[in-house]
Amino acid sequence: MSAVPVAPGRLTADPVLEIRNLSVxxxxxxxxxxxxxxxxxxxxxxxxxxLAGESGCGKSTLAYAATRLLPPPGLITGGQVLFHGRDxxxxxxxxxxxxxxxxxxxxxxxxxxxxAMNSLNPVFRVGRQIADAIxxxxxxxxxxxxxxxxxDLLDMVGISPDRLRAYPHQLSGGMxxxxxxxxxxxxxxxxxxxxxxxxxxxxxxxxxxxEQIAELRDRLGFSVIFITHDVSLLIEIADRIAIMYAGEIVxxxxxxxxxxxxxxxxxxxxxxxxxxxxxxxxxxxxxxxxPPDLARLPSGCPFRARCPFVFDACAHVxxxxxxxxxxxxxxxxxxxxxxxxxxxxxxxGFTPVPVPPELALR
Amino acid sequence: xxxxxxxxxxxxxxxxxxxxxxxxxxxxLFLRNGKAITGLAxxxxxxxxxxxxxxxxxxxxxxxxxxxxxxPSGAHWFGTTHLGQDILSQVLVGTRGVxxxxxxxxxxxxxxxxxxxxxxxFVGGAGDxxxxxxxxxxxxxxxxxxxxxxxxxxxxxxxxxVAAVIAVTGWAWGARVLRAQTLSLRKRDFVEAAxxxxxxxxxxVLAEILPNLTAIIAAGFVGTVTFAVLSxxxxxxxxxxxxxxxxxxxxxxxxxxxxxxxRGAWWWFVPAGLCIALLGMALxxxxxxxxxxxxxxxxxxxxxxxxxxxxxxxPRIGFTPVVHEAKEDRS
Numbered sequence: 001m002s003a004v005p006v007a008p009g010r011l012t013a014d015p016v017l018e019i020r021n022l023s024v025x026x027x028x029x030x031x032x033x034x035x036x037x038x039x040x041x042x043x044x045x046x047x048x049x050x051l052a053g054e055s056g057c058g059k060s061t062l063a064y065a066a067t068r069l070l071p072p073p074g075l076i077t078g079g080q081v082l083f084h085g086r087d088x089x090x091x092x093x094x095x096x097x098x099x100x101x102x103x104x105x106x107x108x109x110x111x112x113x114x115x116a117m118n119s120l121n122p123v124f125r126v127g128r129q130i131a132d133a134i135x136x137x138x139x140x141x142x143x144x145x146x147x148x149x150x151x152d153l154l155d156m157v158g159i160s161p162d163r164l165r166a167y168p169h170q171l172s173g174g175m176x177x178x179x180x181x182x183x184x185x186x187x188x189x190x191x192x193x194x195x196x197x198x199x200x201x202x203x204x205x206x207x208x209x210x211e212q213i214a215e216l217r218d219r220l221g222f223s224v225i226f227i228t229h230d231v232s233l234l235i236e237i238a239d240r241i242a243i244m245y246a247g248e249i250v251x252x253x254x255x256x257x258x259x260x261x262x263x264x265x266x267x268x269x270x271x272x273x274x275x276x277x278x279x280x281x282x283x284x285x286x287x288x289x290x291p292p293d294l295a296r297l298p299s300g301c302p303f304r305a306r307c308p309f310v311f312d313a314c315a316h317v318x319x320x321x322x323x324x325x326x327x328x329x330x331x332x333x334x335x336x337x338x339x340x341x342x343x344x345x346x347x348x349g350f351t352p353v354p355v356p357p358e359l360a361l362r
Numbered sequence: 363x364x365x366x367x368x369x370x371x372x373x374x375x376x377x378x379x380x381x382x383x384x385x386x387x388x389x390x391l392f393l394r395n396g397k398a399i400t401g402l403a404x405x406x407x408x409x410x411x412x413x414x415x416x417x418x419x420x421x422x423x424x425x426x427x428x429x430x431x432x433x434p435s436g437a438h439w440f441g442t443t444h445l446g447q448d449i450l451s452q453v454l455v456g457t458r459g460v461x462x463x464x465x466x467x468x469x470x471x472x473x474x475x476x477x478x479x480x481x482x483x484f485v486g487g488a489g490d491x492x493x494x495x496x497x498x499x500x501x502x503x504x505x506x507x508x509x510x511x512x513x514x515x516x517x518x519x520x521x522x523x524v525a526a527v528i529a530v531t532g533w534a535w536g537a538r539v540l541r542a543q544t545l546s547l548r549k550r551d552f553v554e555a556a557x558x559x560x561x562x563x564x565x566x567v568l569a570e571i572l573p574n575l576t577a578i579i580a581a582g583f584v585g586t587v588t589f590a591v592l593s594x595x596x597x598x599x600x601x602x603x604x605x606x607x608x609x610x611x612x613x614x615x616x617x618x619x620x621x622x623x624x625r626g627a628w629w630w631f632v633p634a635g636l637c638i639a640l641l642g643m644a645l646x647x648x649x650x651x652x653x654x655x656x657x658x659x660x661x662x663x664x665x666x667x668x669x670x671x672x673x674x675x676x677p678r679i680g681f682t683p684v685v686h687e688a689k690e691d692r693s
Binding site for chain 2: 028064065068069070074075077078094098101
C-alpha cells in the first residue's frame with residue numbers, strides 16, 4: 001500500500017480549518033448524550049485528513065457539527081471552528097449569523113454526503129442542478145455560463161459533458177456520486193468534507209473515485225476531510241489520519257505513522273482487524289467488547305474496558321492528547337493514552353507504566 | 363434446565379426493573395407538553411360543564427321572566443334575552459349538545475375515514491379505485507346544503523341524528539389524506555421487511571402502518587370535531603334543527619332573530635361565540651400537542667420548549683444552535 005505522494009512542505013502548518021474543543025450533545029433534556037467531548041482537529045491547506053473509527057464514535061457528528069448541519073436534537077455546547085480564508089481572514093463558523101453561514105456554505109466548505117447519490121433531485125437534469133448550486137451563490141452568473149461551468153466540472157470528474165442533459169435515474173450510482181463531487185467543487189471550495197463517499201460503491205468504483213479525488217486535490221489545491229470506517233482505504237488516500245473513539249480523538253498522526261507505528265491501543269486494534277495486502281503476515285485480531293454507552297461514560301479512559309494494556313490509573317485519570325512517549329517519534333503526532341503520559345499518571349498519584357513494545361514500534 | 367430458567371427469569375426481572383420507571387414516565391410524557399395541557403384543560407372544563415351543566419344552571423333556560431334584555435348582573439351573570447331567559451343557563455345547558463355532537467361525529471367520521479382510506483391505500487387495484495371514487499363523490503358533494511336537506515327531511519333532527527349526518531358527509535377528506543399516506547408507507551422498506559417476515563396483512567396494517575398514521579388520524583379527528591361543532595352550530599343558527607333544544611347555535615339563532623347586535627345586547631351572543639372559539643382553540647392545541655408527541659424527532663423539542671427558550675436555543679434543520687455551556691479547558 002503506497003500513500004498518495006505528499007508534496008514537500010504540505011504538512012507545514014498552514015491551517016485552513018481549526019476545530020477547537022468542539023462539544024456536541026444530542027437531546028435537549030436534563031441528561032443529554034455527550035457525543036463529542038472537546039474534540040480538537042486541525043486541517044491544513046491542501047491536506048487530506050482521514051477521520052476513522054467505529055460506527056457511532058462521532059466521526060460524522062464532528063463533520064456536521066463543524067458545518068452546523070446537525071439536525072435537531074443536536075446541540076453544539078462549546079468550542080470554536082475557525083475557518084481561514086485564502087485572503088488570510090479568519091471566521092468562527094459557530095458564531096456566524098444565518099446569512100453569513102448560508103453564504104459561506106458550498107463556497108468555503110462543501111460536503112459530499114453519505115449516500116450522496118440520493119441527494120440529486122430525480123425530476124431535474126443533473127446539469128441544471130449543478131448550475132442551480134452555482135447561481136444560488138453567484139446570482140450574476142447567467143444560466144448559460146453556469147451550464148458551461150457544469151460541463152467543465154463533469155469533465156473534471158470524468159463524465160462526458162453531454163451527460164449534462166441526463167436525469168439522475170439515467171446515471172449509474174458511481175456516476176451520480178461523481179456528479180455530487182462535481183457539484184461540491186462547483187464554487188471552488190477550500191475544504192471538501194466527504195462523509196463515506198464510497199461506502200455504497202463497489203471496490204473498482206471506490207478506487208476510481210478515490211484516485212479522482214486525489215488527482216483533483218493536487219490540481220485544485222483544496223483540503224479534504226475524508227470520513228470512513230474503511231481504514232485501509234484511508235491509509236491509501238489520506239495524508240494524515242485522526243482516529244476517533246467514543247466521541248474523542250485518540251490519535252492524530254500521518255497516515256504512514258498510523259499504519260506502521262500506531263501508538264494508541266485502539267488504533268493498533270483497528271489495524272489488526274483487517275489483513276495487510278503486502279508485507280509480513282501478522283496476527284489478525286479484532287477488538288473485544290463494544291464501545292461504551294455515550295450517555296453513561298465510565299470514568300477515566302473510555303477505552304479501558306477493551307484495552308489490553310490497561311493499568312490502575314486508567315480508571316481514574318482521563319487521558320489527553322500528548323506527544324507519544326517513544327523516542328524519535330514525529331513531534332507533531334499526538335495520542336491520548338496514559339501509557340504515553342507518565343507525567344499525568346504521576347501527578348494523579350499512580351505509578352507510571354512504560355509503553356508496551358506493541359505501541360512503540362519503530 | 364432449572365438453572366437456565368432461573369437465569370432467564372432473573373434477567374427478565376432486571377430488564378423490567380430497569381425499564382419500568384421509564385415506561386411510567388413515557389405514559390405521562392404527553393401531559394408534560396404545555397400546548398396539550400392547555401388544550402386538555404379547556405376541553406376538560408367544557409366536558410365537566412357538559413355533564414353538570416343542567417344541574418348547576420341557575421334557571422331553567424327556557425323559563426320566561428320579567429327581566430327583559432338585562433345586561434350582565436349579579437342575578438343574571440350573562441344577562442337575559444328578550445323574553446327574560448337567563449343566558450348563562452342557556453350556555454351551560456347547551457354545552458352538552460355541542461360536545462356530544464362534536465365527539466360522536468368526530469369518532470364516526472374518523473372510523474369511516476380510517477377504514478376506507480387505509481384499506482384503499484393498502485389493497486390497491488380495483489378496491490382502491492372503487493373506494494377512491496366513493497370518497498371523491500363524497501368530497502364534491504356540497505356538505506352544508508346536504509346536511510340542511512337531510513336534517514330538514516328527518517322528522518326529529520336531534521343531536522345524534524345531526525352527528526350521524528355530519529359524519530356521513532364529512533369523512534371523505536380524512537380518507538383521502540390517509541389513503542395517500544398509506545400508499546407512500548406501504549412501499550417503504552420496513553413494510554416490505556414485515557411482509558418478508560411473514561406477518562399477516564392485518565398485523566402489518568395495525569402494527570406497522572397505523573402507528574405511522576397516528577398524527578394524521580388525530581389531526582383528522584380534531585379537524586372533524588371542529589367541523590362538526592361548527593356545522594351543528596350553523597344548523598341551529600339558521601334554524602334547520604329544532605330551536606327548542608338548547609345549544610350555543612340556538613342562542614345565536616335567537617340573538618340574531620331578535621336583532622341583538624342592533625339593540626346593543628352584546629351579552630346575548632358574546633358568551634356563546636367565546637365558548638365556540640375557546641373549544642376550537644382547545645382542539646387545535648391538542649392537535650399540536652399530538653403532533654409533537656407522535657413524531658419522535660419533534661418530541662424532545664416539544665417537551666423541552668420552555669427550557670429551550672430559556673437557554674436561547676431555536677432548533678432548526680440546517681443551522682445547529684450553539685450554546686457555550688460545556689467546559690472548555692482542554693489545550
